[in-house]
Amino acid sequence: MDEPLGVLAVGPAGAGRAEVLGALLRLDPAMLAVPAGSWLVLRDARVPSRAAYVPGYRQPHSYGADRLAAGPALARPPRRVELAVPEPLLRHFALVDTPNTDTVGVASGRVLLEAAGRAGAVLFVIAADQAFTATELRLLTELAGARVEVFFAVTPGADGGSPPAGESTVDGTGAAVGSTGARPAVDPVGRAAVAVAAHRAALLVAVPGLTAARWFSVGSGDADDLRRALVGWAADEVLRRASADPPVLPGAHGRVPVRPAPGPWSDQLERQTRSVVQRIRQQVALELANAHLRVVQEIVFGVGCAGLPQLLDREMEALSLFATTQCDQAVRNLLDEAAGQVLGAPLAPGVRQRIANAVRWGLGDHSAGEELDRVLLVTSGGAVTGLTGAGAIDALTGYPGAARDGVLPPVAVALSGGCWQHWRSPGNNDPNAARAWAQRALREVELELTREVSRRFDVIRLSLGVVLSDAVDHGILLA
Numbered sequence: 115m116d117e118p119l120g121v122l123a124v125g126p127a128g129a130g131r132a133e134v135l136g137a138l139l140r141l142d143p144a145m146l147a148v149p150a151g152s153w154l155v156l157r158d159a160r161v162p163s164r165a166a167y168v169p170g171y172r173q174p175h176s177y178g179a180d181r182l183a184a185g186p187a188l189a190r191p192p193r194r195v196e197l198a199v200p201e202p203l204l205r206h207f208a209l210v211d212t213p214n215t216d217t218v219g220v221a222s223g224r225v226l227l228e229a230a231g232r233a234g235a236v237l238f239v240i241a242a243d244q245a246f247t248a249t250e251l252r253l254l255t256e257l258a259g260a261r262v263e264v265f266f267a268v269t270p271g272a273d274g275g276s277p278p279a280g281e282s283t284v285d286g287t288g289a290a291v292g293s294t295g296a297r298p299a300v301d302p303v304g305r306a307a308v309a310v311a312a313h314r315a316a317l318l319v320a321v322p323g324l325t326a327a328r329w330f331s332v333g334s335g336d337a338d339d340l341r342r343a344l345v346g347w348a349a350d351e352v353l354r355r356a357s358a359d360p361p362v363l364p365g366a367h368g369r370v371p372v373r374p375a376p377g378p379w380s381d382q383l384e385r386q387t388r389s390v391v392q393r394i395r396q397q398v399a400l401e402l403a404n405a406h407l408r409v410v411q412e413i414v415f416g417v418g419c420a421g422l423p424q425l426l427d428r429e430m431e432a433l434s435l436f437a438t439t440q441c442d443q444a445v446r447n448l449l450d451e452a453a454g455q456v457l458g459a460p461l462a463p464g465v466r467q468r469i470a471n472a473v474r475w476g477l478g479d480h481s482a483g484e485e486l487d488r489v490l491l492v493t494s495g496g497a498v499t500g501l502t503g504a505g506a507i508d509a510l511t512g513y514p515g516a517a518r519d520g521v522l523p524p525v526a527v528a529l530s531g532g533c534w535q536h537w538r539s540p541g542n543n544d545p546n547a548a549r550a551w552a553q554r555a556l557r558e559v560e561l562e563l564t565r566e567v568s569r570r571f572d573v574i575r576l577s578l579g580v581v582l583s584d585a586v587d588h589g590i591l592l593a
Contacts, residue, residue: 116359117516119207119348120233121265124226126250127214130269130332131239135211137337138344139201146211149191151424153512154211159198166192169427169528170491172505189531190423193431194512203341206348208233210513215250219425220408221432223249227256228435229513234351235263235344239332242309243271251320258323263347266317266329267340268310306331365462370591372456379455380579386451387575390444394437395564401436402560405429409552419548423533426552430492430527430559434510437525437563445521445574449473456582457591465591467519469581472593474521476577486570487523490562494532496554498562522570527559 125131136143139156148154152166165174168188175188177195203209210233212226230236236257240246246254257264310329318325330340405426412425446466453469454461461469477486485502489510492498508514510526518524536542585591 116355117232117234119235119351120210120229120513120515121207121235121237121344122226122230122233122513123209123211123237123239124253125215125239126241126244126247127216129239129241129244131211133335134237134239134267134269134332134337134340135209137332137335138209138341139199139203141199141201145197148195148211151213151217151428152192153194153213155194155196155513156201156204156209156211157196157198158201158204160200161198162200163196163198165196167194167196167509167511168192168531169489169510170501170506170530171509172501172503174509190427190529190534193510193528194514203345206345207235215247215253218249218253219412219428221405221428223253223256224432225428225435225512226253227260230257230262231260232515233262233513235265235347237265237267237340237344239267239269240313241269241271242306242313246313246317246320251317254317254321254324258321263351264324264327265340265343265347266310266313266327267332267337268306268313268329270306270333271309306333363462363464363467366464366467370457370465370585372585372589372591373458376456376586379452379582382455383448383452383575383579383582386448387571390448391568391571394440394444394567397440398433398437398563398567399560401433402556405433406553406556409556410549413545413548413552419537419543419545422537422548422552423529426492426533426555427529430529431510431512433559434525434527437567438520441522441525441567441570442520444571445470448574449521449578452578452582456585468591468593469578470519470521472581473574473577476580477521477573479580480573480576481569484569486573488566489526489528490559490566491528491530492533492555492559493530494536496551496558498555498558499530500562521574525563525566527563 123131123135132143132146135141135146135156146154146156164177166177166188167174168190170190174196175192177192210229212229213222218226238250238254254264310331314329328343330337330343332340409422409426409429413419413422417425449466449469450459450461453466457465487502487504487507489501489506490498491501504523507524507526510528537548542548581593585593
Protein backbone atom coordinates (compact mmCIF):
# COMPACT_ATOMS: atom_id res chain seq x y z
CA MET A 115 0.00 0.00 0.00
CA ASP A 116 1.54 3.27 -1.16
CA GLU A 117 0.82 5.66 1.72
CA PRO A 118 1.28 9.36 0.91
CA LEU A 119 3.85 11.20 3.00
CA GLY A 120 2.67 13.41 5.82
CA VAL A 121 4.05 15.47 8.69
CA LEU A 122 1.93 15.60 11.85
CA ALA A 123 2.26 18.81 13.86
CA VAL A 124 1.99 18.04 17.56
CA GLY A 125 2.39 20.11 20.70
CA PRO A 126 0.77 21.77 23.70
CA ALA A 127 -1.58 24.74 23.65
CA GLY A 128 0.21 28.08 23.56
CA ALA A 129 3.30 26.71 21.79
CA GLY A 130 2.64 28.67 18.59
CA ARG A 131 1.97 25.63 16.42
CA ALA A 132 -0.28 27.61 14.05
CA GLU A 133 2.42 30.26 13.69
CA VAL A 134 5.01 27.62 12.79
CA LEU A 135 2.73 26.06 10.18
CA GLY A 136 1.87 29.50 8.86
CA ALA A 137 5.58 30.29 8.50
CA LEU A 138 6.19 27.01 6.69
CA LEU A 139 3.34 27.62 4.25
CA ARG A 140 3.59 31.43 4.14
CA LEU A 141 -0.03 31.68 5.29
CA ASP A 142 -1.84 33.75 7.86
CA PRO A 143 -2.08 31.53 10.99
CA ALA A 144 -5.72 32.60 11.35
CA MET A 145 -6.50 30.50 8.27
CA LEU A 146 -5.52 27.38 10.20
CA ALA A 147 -8.19 27.66 12.88
CA VAL A 148 -10.33 24.55 13.40
CA PRO A 149 -12.83 23.51 16.09
CA ALA A 150 -11.34 22.02 19.24
CA GLY A 151 -10.63 18.32 18.78
CA SER A 152 -10.61 18.40 14.96
CA TRP A 153 -7.63 17.54 12.78
CA LEU A 154 -6.53 19.95 10.05
CA VAL A 155 -5.16 18.34 6.87
CA LEU A 156 -3.33 20.73 4.51
CA ARG A 157 -2.85 19.63 0.90
CA ASP A 158 -1.63 21.22 -2.31
CA ALA A 159 -4.22 22.29 -4.91
CA ARG A 160 -4.47 24.90 -7.62
CA VAL A 161 -7.84 26.10 -6.34
CA PRO A 162 -8.04 26.88 -2.61
CA SER A 163 -10.84 25.13 -0.75
CA ARG A 164 -11.86 24.16 2.77
CA ALA A 165 -14.12 21.25 3.67
CA ALA A 166 -15.25 19.76 6.96
CA TYR A 167 -15.78 16.00 7.30
CA VAL A 168 -18.44 15.33 9.92
CA PRO A 169 -19.53 11.88 11.14
CA GLY A 170 -23.14 11.27 10.22
CA TYR A 171 -22.88 12.78 6.74
CA ARG A 172 -21.88 11.23 3.43
CA GLN A 173 -20.58 14.44 1.88
CA PRO A 174 -18.11 17.03 3.23
CA HIS A 175 -19.35 20.49 4.16
CA SER A 176 -17.88 23.71 2.83
CA TYR A 177 -16.52 25.49 5.87
CA GLY A 178 -15.22 29.07 5.96
CA ALA A 179 -12.38 30.27 8.15
CA ASP A 180 -14.62 32.81 9.86
CA ARG A 181 -17.03 30.08 10.95
CA LEU A 182 -14.16 27.90 12.11
CA ALA A 183 -12.76 30.66 14.28
CA ALA A 184 -16.15 31.25 15.87
CA GLY A 185 -16.87 27.55 16.34
CA PRO A 186 -18.66 24.93 14.24
CA ALA A 187 -22.15 25.71 12.98
CA LEU A 188 -22.74 21.97 12.66
CA ALA A 189 -24.23 19.83 15.41
CA ARG A 190 -20.84 18.33 16.27
CA PRO A 191 -17.18 19.10 15.51
CA PRO A 192 -15.73 17.55 12.34
CA ARG A 193 -13.28 14.70 12.68
CA ARG A 194 -11.13 16.60 10.18
CA VAL A 195 -11.02 19.79 8.14
CA GLU A 196 -9.17 19.69 4.82
CA LEU A 197 -7.60 22.92 3.60
CA ALA A 198 -6.27 22.89 0.03
CA VAL A 199 -3.92 25.73 -0.95
CA PRO A 200 -1.44 26.25 -3.82
CA GLU A 201 1.81 25.77 -1.91
CA PRO A 202 4.95 24.03 -3.31
CA LEU A 203 5.87 22.56 0.09
CA LEU A 204 2.65 20.55 0.13
CA ARG A 205 3.65 18.83 -3.11
CA HIS A 206 6.20 16.91 -1.05
CA PHE A 207 3.90 15.90 1.82
CA ALA A 208 0.67 16.76 3.58
CA LEU A 209 0.85 18.85 6.74
CA VAL A 210 -1.52 17.75 9.49
CA ASP A 211 -2.26 19.83 12.58
CA THR A 212 -3.50 17.69 15.48
CA PRO A 213 -5.34 18.58 18.71
CA ASN A 214 -3.26 19.96 21.58
CA THR A 215 -1.30 17.38 23.54
CA ASP A 216 -2.96 18.75 26.68
CA THR A 217 -6.03 16.79 25.61
CA VAL A 218 -4.26 13.58 24.56
CA GLY A 219 -5.51 10.59 26.52
CA VAL A 220 -5.09 6.87 25.97
CA ALA A 221 -7.54 6.72 23.05
CA SER A 222 -6.42 9.86 21.22
CA GLY A 223 -2.79 8.84 21.76
CA ARG A 224 -3.43 5.57 19.92
CA VAL A 225 -5.09 7.43 17.06
CA LEU A 226 -2.17 9.85 16.79
CA LEU A 227 0.45 7.09 16.83
CA GLU A 228 -1.39 5.15 14.10
CA ALA A 229 -1.57 8.25 11.92
CA ALA A 230 2.09 9.09 12.55
CA GLY A 231 3.13 5.61 11.48
CA ARG A 232 1.36 6.06 8.14
CA ALA A 233 2.46 9.67 7.63
CA GLY A 234 6.12 9.06 8.44
CA ALA A 235 7.10 12.19 10.40
CA VAL A 236 6.08 14.26 13.43
CA LEU A 237 6.86 17.92 14.06
CA PHE A 238 6.70 18.61 17.79
CA VAL A 239 6.29 22.32 18.56
CA ILE A 240 7.02 23.64 22.04
CA ALA A 241 7.60 27.15 23.36
CA ALA A 242 10.85 28.13 25.02
CA ASP A 243 9.11 28.75 28.36
CA GLN A 244 7.14 25.49 28.34
CA ALA A 245 8.17 22.10 29.71
CA PHE A 246 7.45 18.61 28.42
CA THR A 247 4.64 16.98 30.39
CA ALA A 248 4.46 13.33 31.40
CA THR A 249 1.82 12.72 28.71
CA GLU A 250 4.04 14.24 26.02
CA LEU A 251 7.03 12.21 27.15
CA ARG A 252 5.02 9.00 26.95
CA LEU A 253 3.93 9.94 23.44
CA LEU A 254 7.48 10.79 22.38
CA THR A 255 8.75 7.52 23.86
CA GLU A 256 6.26 5.63 21.70
CA LEU A 257 7.35 7.62 18.64
CA ALA A 258 11.00 6.87 19.39
CA GLY A 259 10.22 3.16 19.21
CA ALA A 260 8.40 3.45 15.89
CA ARG A 261 9.75 4.12 12.41
CA VAL A 262 8.80 7.80 12.56
CA GLU A 263 11.06 10.78 11.95
CA VAL A 264 10.70 13.36 14.71
CA PHE A 265 11.51 17.07 14.34
CA PHE A 266 11.37 19.64 17.13
CA ALA A 267 10.57 23.32 16.70
CA VAL A 268 11.14 25.65 19.66
CA THR A 269 9.23 28.93 19.49
CA PRO A 270 9.83 32.08 21.59
CA GLY A 271 8.18 31.99 24.98
CA ALA A 272 6.09 34.73 26.53
CA ASP A 273 9.29 36.46 27.65
CA GLY A 274 10.86 36.30 24.19
CA GLY A 275 12.68 33.00 24.18
CA SER A 276 13.91 32.07 27.65
CA PRO A 277 13.68 28.46 28.80
CA PRO A 278 11.60 27.84 31.95
CA ALA A 279 13.65 28.82 34.97
CA GLY A 280 14.29 26.03 37.39
CA GLU A 281 12.61 23.19 35.48
CA SER A 282 12.53 21.74 32.00
CA THR A 283 10.54 18.53 32.06
CA VAL A 284 9.21 15.69 34.14
CA ASP A 285 9.57 11.95 33.96
CA GLY A 286 6.73 9.46 33.67
CA THR A 287 5.93 9.84 37.37
CA GLY A 288 5.82 13.62 37.27
CA ALA A 289 9.21 14.11 38.92
CA ALA A 290 11.64 16.65 37.48
CA VAL A 291 14.38 15.19 35.30
CA GLY A 292 16.09 18.32 34.04
CA SER A 293 16.70 21.86 35.22
CA THR A 294 17.77 24.81 33.16
CA GLY A 295 18.27 27.14 36.11
CA ALA A 296 18.60 30.91 35.79
CA ARG A 297 20.19 32.14 32.57
CA PRO A 298 22.14 35.37 32.06
CA ALA A 299 20.74 37.91 29.61
CA VAL A 300 21.84 37.20 26.02
CA ASP A 301 20.91 38.42 22.55
CA PRO A 302 17.78 36.94 20.83
CA VAL A 303 19.77 34.47 18.74
CA GLY A 304 21.66 33.32 21.79
CA ARG A 305 18.46 33.05 23.83
CA ALA A 306 16.93 30.85 21.13
CA ALA A 307 20.01 28.61 21.07
CA VAL A 308 19.93 28.32 24.87
CA ALA A 309 16.24 27.37 24.78
CA VAL A 310 16.81 24.68 22.13
CA ALA A 311 19.80 23.25 23.98
CA ALA A 312 17.96 23.21 27.30
CA HIS A 313 14.89 21.48 25.88
CA ARG A 314 16.98 18.93 24.00
CA ALA A 315 19.13 18.08 27.00
CA ALA A 316 16.13 17.66 29.27
CA LEU A 317 14.22 15.55 26.73
CA LEU A 318 17.10 13.14 26.11
CA VAL A 319 17.29 12.36 29.83
CA ALA A 320 13.74 11.01 29.62
CA VAL A 321 13.69 9.78 25.98
CA PRO A 322 17.24 8.86 24.89
CA GLY A 323 15.85 7.17 21.78
CA LEU A 324 15.37 10.61 20.18
CA THR A 325 19.06 11.47 20.12
CA ALA A 326 19.01 11.69 16.32
CA ALA A 327 15.98 13.99 16.20
CA ARG A 328 16.65 17.40 14.67
CA TRP A 329 15.89 20.66 16.50
CA PHE A 330 15.06 24.10 15.11
CA SER A 331 14.39 27.50 16.53
CA VAL A 332 11.41 29.08 14.77
CA GLY A 333 10.40 32.66 15.40
CA SER A 334 9.23 35.83 13.67
CA GLY A 335 7.90 33.89 10.69
CA ASP A 336 11.32 32.42 9.82
CA ALA A 337 11.11 28.69 9.18
CA ASP A 338 13.49 28.30 6.22
CA ASP A 339 15.83 25.83 7.94
CA LEU A 340 12.92 23.70 9.11
CA ARG A 341 11.35 23.80 5.64
CA ARG A 342 14.57 22.59 4.00
CA ALA A 343 14.92 19.79 6.56
CA LEU A 344 11.36 18.56 5.98
CA VAL A 345 11.81 18.59 2.19
CA GLY A 346 15.07 16.66 2.57
CA TRP A 347 13.37 14.07 4.76
CA ALA A 348 10.54 13.70 2.23
CA ALA A 349 12.97 13.06 -0.62
CA ASP A 350 14.80 10.36 1.35
CA GLU A 351 11.56 8.79 2.58
CA VAL A 352 10.14 8.53 -0.94
CA LEU A 353 13.24 6.59 -2.03
CA ARG A 354 13.12 4.35 1.05
CA ARG A 355 9.47 3.47 0.55
CA ALA A 356 9.94 2.89 -3.17
CA SER A 357 12.83 0.48 -2.57
CA ALA A 358 10.77 -1.44 0.00
CA ASP A 359 7.73 -1.75 -2.27
CA PRO A 360 8.41 -3.82 -5.41
CA PRO A 361 6.41 -2.72 -8.49
CA VAL A 362 5.22 -6.29 -9.17
CA LEU A 363 4.63 -8.77 -6.37
CA PRO A 364 6.04 -12.28 -6.81
CA GLY A 365 3.24 -14.55 -7.99
CA ALA A 366 1.08 -11.72 -9.33
CA HIS A 367 0.93 -13.47 -12.70
CA GLY A 368 1.13 -17.02 -13.90
CA ARG A 369 -0.51 -20.38 -13.34
CA VAL A 370 -1.04 -21.58 -9.75
CA PRO A 371 -1.98 -25.30 -9.56
CA VAL A 372 -4.02 -26.90 -6.77
CA ARG A 373 -2.36 -29.45 -4.51
CA PRO A 374 -3.12 -33.09 -5.41
CA ALA A 375 -4.98 -33.77 -2.15
CA PRO A 376 -6.05 -30.51 -0.48
CA GLY A 377 -7.98 -32.30 2.27
CA PRO A 378 -11.08 -31.06 4.15
CA TRP A 379 -10.18 -27.40 3.78
CA SER A 380 -13.82 -26.22 3.83
CA ASP A 381 -14.58 -27.73 7.25
CA GLN A 382 -11.35 -26.32 8.63
CA LEU A 383 -12.20 -22.86 7.25
CA GLU A 384 -15.59 -22.95 8.98
CA ARG A 385 -14.06 -23.95 12.33
CA GLN A 386 -11.35 -21.30 12.10
CA THR A 387 -13.89 -18.63 11.20
CA ARG A 388 -15.97 -19.40 14.29
CA SER A 389 -12.86 -19.25 16.44
CA VAL A 390 -11.77 -15.91 14.93
CA VAL A 391 -15.19 -14.35 15.49
CA GLN A 392 -15.24 -15.43 19.12
CA ARG A 393 -11.74 -14.07 19.74
CA ILE A 394 -12.42 -10.68 18.14
CA ARG A 395 -15.68 -10.30 20.04
CA GLN A 396 -13.85 -10.96 23.30
CA GLN A 397 -11.13 -8.45 22.43
CA VAL A 398 -13.67 -5.77 21.52
CA ALA A 399 -15.55 -6.39 24.78
CA LEU A 400 -12.32 -5.94 26.75
CA GLU A 401 -11.49 -2.72 24.90
CA LEU A 402 -14.97 -1.37 25.62
CA ALA A 403 -14.69 -2.28 29.30
CA ASN A 404 -11.43 -0.36 29.56
CA ALA A 405 -12.96 2.57 27.67
CA HIS A 406 -15.88 2.58 30.11
CA LEU A 407 -13.52 2.86 33.08
CA ARG A 408 -11.68 5.80 31.48
CA VAL A 409 -14.93 7.55 30.59
CA VAL A 410 -16.36 7.23 34.10
CA GLN A 411 -13.13 8.54 35.60
CA GLU A 412 -13.16 11.57 33.30
CA ILE A 413 -16.83 12.32 33.98
CA VAL A 414 -16.20 12.43 37.72
CA PHE A 415 -12.70 13.92 37.87
CA GLY A 416 -12.04 15.46 34.45
CA VAL A 417 -14.11 16.77 31.56
CA GLY A 418 -17.50 16.42 33.26
CA CYS A 419 -20.81 16.06 31.43
CA ALA A 420 -20.19 18.75 28.81
CA GLY A 421 -16.95 17.07 27.69
CA LEU A 422 -18.46 13.57 27.55
CA PRO A 423 -19.31 13.52 23.81
CA GLN A 424 -15.82 14.55 22.70
CA LEU A 425 -14.22 12.09 25.12
CA LEU A 426 -16.42 9.16 24.06
CA ASP A 427 -15.99 10.03 20.38
CA ARG A 428 -12.21 9.73 20.77
CA GLU A 429 -12.67 6.37 22.46
CA MET A 430 -14.85 5.20 19.56
CA GLU A 431 -12.27 6.38 17.03
CA ALA A 432 -9.56 4.37 18.78
CA LEU A 433 -11.90 1.37 19.07
CA SER A 434 -12.59 1.57 15.33
CA LEU A 435 -8.87 1.44 14.54
CA PHE A 436 -8.37 -1.48 16.94
CA ALA A 437 -11.28 -3.50 15.56
CA THR A 438 -10.26 -2.78 11.97
CA THR A 439 -6.71 -3.99 12.65
CA GLN A 440 -7.97 -7.16 14.33
CA CYS A 441 -10.35 -7.94 11.46
CA ASP A 442 -7.70 -7.28 8.80
CA GLN A 443 -5.18 -9.55 10.51
CA ALA A 444 -7.76 -12.28 11.04
CA VAL A 445 -8.78 -12.20 7.36
CA ARG A 446 -5.13 -12.48 6.30
CA ASN A 447 -4.65 -15.49 8.59
CA LEU A 448 -7.79 -17.21 7.34
CA LEU A 449 -6.79 -16.63 3.73
CA ASP A 450 -3.24 -17.87 4.27
CA GLU A 451 -4.30 -21.04 6.07
CA ALA A 452 -7.22 -22.01 3.81
CA ALA A 453 -5.52 -21.08 0.54
CA GLY A 454 -2.26 -22.61 1.74
CA GLN A 455 -4.06 -25.91 2.30
CA VAL A 456 -5.50 -25.83 -1.22
CA LEU A 457 -2.58 -24.33 -3.17
CA GLY A 458 0.36 -25.12 -0.94
CA ALA A 459 2.00 -22.96 1.68
CA PRO A 460 3.55 -20.50 1.96
CA LEU A 461 1.65 -18.31 -0.49
CA ALA A 462 3.60 -15.91 -2.68
CA PRO A 463 2.62 -12.27 -1.98
CA GLY A 464 1.17 -11.86 -5.47
CA VAL A 465 -0.94 -15.01 -5.14
CA ARG A 466 -2.26 -13.80 -1.78
CA GLN A 467 -3.19 -10.47 -3.35
CA ARG A 468 -4.99 -12.18 -6.25
CA ILE A 469 -7.08 -14.23 -3.84
CA ALA A 470 -7.79 -11.22 -1.62
CA ASN A 471 -9.01 -9.23 -4.64
CA ALA A 472 -11.28 -12.06 -5.74
CA VAL A 473 -12.71 -12.42 -2.22
CA ARG A 474 -13.33 -8.66 -2.03
CA TRP A 475 -15.12 -8.67 -5.39
CA GLY A 476 -17.32 -11.54 -4.23
CA LEU A 477 -18.44 -9.98 -0.94
CA GLY A 478 -21.47 -8.34 -2.50
CA ASP A 479 -22.78 -11.74 -3.67
CA HIS A 480 -23.10 -12.95 -0.07
CA SER A 481 -24.04 -9.85 1.96
CA ALA A 482 -27.81 -10.38 1.47
CA GLY A 483 -28.35 -6.77 0.42
CA GLU A 484 -26.67 -5.37 3.54
CA GLU A 485 -23.71 -3.14 2.78
CA LEU A 486 -20.50 -3.85 4.67
CA ASP A 487 -19.23 -0.26 4.52
CA ARG A 488 -21.38 0.82 7.45
CA VAL A 489 -20.95 3.51 10.08
CA LEU A 490 -22.30 2.93 13.59
CA LEU A 491 -23.56 6.19 15.12
CA VAL A 492 -24.32 6.59 18.82
CA THR A 493 -27.48 8.66 19.27
CA SER A 494 -28.39 11.08 22.06
CA GLY A 495 -30.60 8.39 23.56
CA GLY A 496 -27.69 5.98 23.91
CA ALA A 497 -28.82 3.75 21.03
CA VAL A 498 -26.86 2.92 17.87
CA THR A 499 -28.02 3.57 14.33
CA GLY A 500 -26.36 2.82 11.00
CA LEU A 501 -25.31 4.84 7.97
CA THR A 502 -23.87 3.17 4.87
CA GLY A 503 -21.58 4.32 2.10
CA ALA A 504 -17.89 4.91 1.49
CA GLY A 505 -18.39 8.66 1.96
CA ALA A 506 -19.89 8.11 5.39
CA ILE A 507 -16.85 6.07 6.43
CA ASP A 508 -14.43 8.63 5.02
CA ALA A 509 -16.00 11.33 7.18
CA LEU A 510 -14.81 9.46 10.29
CA THR A 511 -11.12 9.57 9.36
CA GLY A 512 -8.94 12.17 11.04
CA TYR A 513 -6.00 11.64 8.69
CA PRO A 514 -6.90 9.82 5.45
CA GLY A 515 -4.18 7.94 3.64
CA ALA A 516 -3.92 5.56 0.72
CA ALA A 517 -6.85 3.50 -0.48
CA ARG A 518 -7.25 0.45 1.76
CA ASP A 519 -5.90 -2.88 0.58
CA GLY A 520 -7.84 -4.81 3.22
CA VAL A 521 -10.55 -7.21 2.12
CA LEU A 522 -13.15 -5.77 4.50
CA PRO A 523 -14.16 -2.11 4.85
CA PRO A 524 -12.91 -0.49 8.06
CA VAL A 525 -14.92 -0.64 11.26
CA ALA A 526 -16.36 2.84 11.85
CA VAL A 527 -17.97 4.04 15.10
CA ALA A 528 -18.70 7.66 16.08
CA LEU A 529 -21.09 9.85 18.03
CA SER A 530 -23.89 11.70 16.28
CA GLY A 531 -24.33 15.44 16.62
CA GLY A 532 -27.31 14.92 18.90
CA CYS A 533 -24.96 13.75 21.67
CA TRP A 534 -23.23 17.15 21.70
CA GLN A 535 -26.54 18.99 21.73
CA HIS A 536 -27.85 16.84 24.58
CA TRP A 537 -24.87 17.13 26.93
CA ARG A 538 -24.21 20.80 26.20
CA SER A 539 -27.66 21.63 27.56
CA PRO A 540 -27.38 23.27 31.02
CA GLY A 541 -30.05 20.92 32.35
CA ASN A 542 -28.01 17.80 31.56
CA ASN A 543 -25.16 18.14 34.03
CA ASP A 544 -25.82 15.20 36.35
CA PRO A 545 -22.69 13.00 36.55
CA ASN A 546 -24.74 9.96 37.57
CA ALA A 547 -26.98 10.35 34.53
CA ALA A 548 -23.91 10.80 32.32
CA ARG A 549 -22.34 7.62 33.69
CA ALA A 550 -25.55 5.66 33.10
CA TRP A 551 -25.86 7.04 29.57
CA ALA A 552 -22.23 6.18 28.75
CA GLN A 553 -22.67 2.64 30.07
CA ARG A 554 -25.83 2.16 28.00
CA ALA A 555 -24.21 3.58 24.86
CA LEU A 556 -21.12 1.38 25.20
CA ARG A 557 -23.28 -1.67 25.75
CA GLU A 558 -25.22 -0.91 22.56
CA VAL A 559 -21.94 -0.43 20.67
CA GLU A 560 -20.75 -3.82 21.91
CA LEU A 561 -23.95 -5.53 20.76
CA GLU A 562 -23.83 -3.90 17.33
CA LEU A 563 -20.13 -4.67 16.84
CA THR A 564 -20.73 -8.27 17.90
CA ARG A 565 -23.37 -8.66 15.21
CA GLU A 566 -21.24 -6.78 12.68
CA VAL A 567 -18.16 -8.95 13.24
CA SER A 568 -20.20 -12.15 12.93
CA ARG A 569 -21.85 -10.93 9.72
CA ARG A 570 -18.57 -9.82 8.17
CA PHE A 571 -16.80 -13.10 8.74
CA ASP A 572 -19.76 -15.14 7.54
CA VAL A 573 -19.48 -13.23 4.27
CA ILE A 574 -15.69 -13.70 4.19
CA ARG A 575 -16.08 -17.45 4.73
CA LEU A 576 -18.60 -17.76 1.91
CA SER A 577 -16.66 -15.61 -0.56
CA LEU A 578 -13.31 -17.27 0.17
CA GLY A 579 -15.01 -20.66 -0.05
CA VAL A 580 -16.27 -19.89 -3.56
CA VAL A 581 -12.81 -18.78 -4.74
CA LEU A 582 -11.13 -21.92 -3.40
CA SER A 583 -13.92 -24.26 -4.57
CA ASP A 584 -13.51 -22.93 -8.11
CA ALA A 585 -9.77 -23.53 -7.85
CA VAL A 586 -10.30 -27.13 -6.67
CA ASP A 587 -12.87 -27.83 -9.40
CA HIS A 588 -10.61 -26.51 -12.18
CA GLY A 589 -7.29 -27.60 -10.77
CA ILE A 590 -5.81 -24.11 -10.88
CA LEU A 591 -6.41 -20.74 -9.24
CA LEU A 592 -8.79 -18.79 -11.45
CA ALA A 593 -8.25 -15.45 -9.68
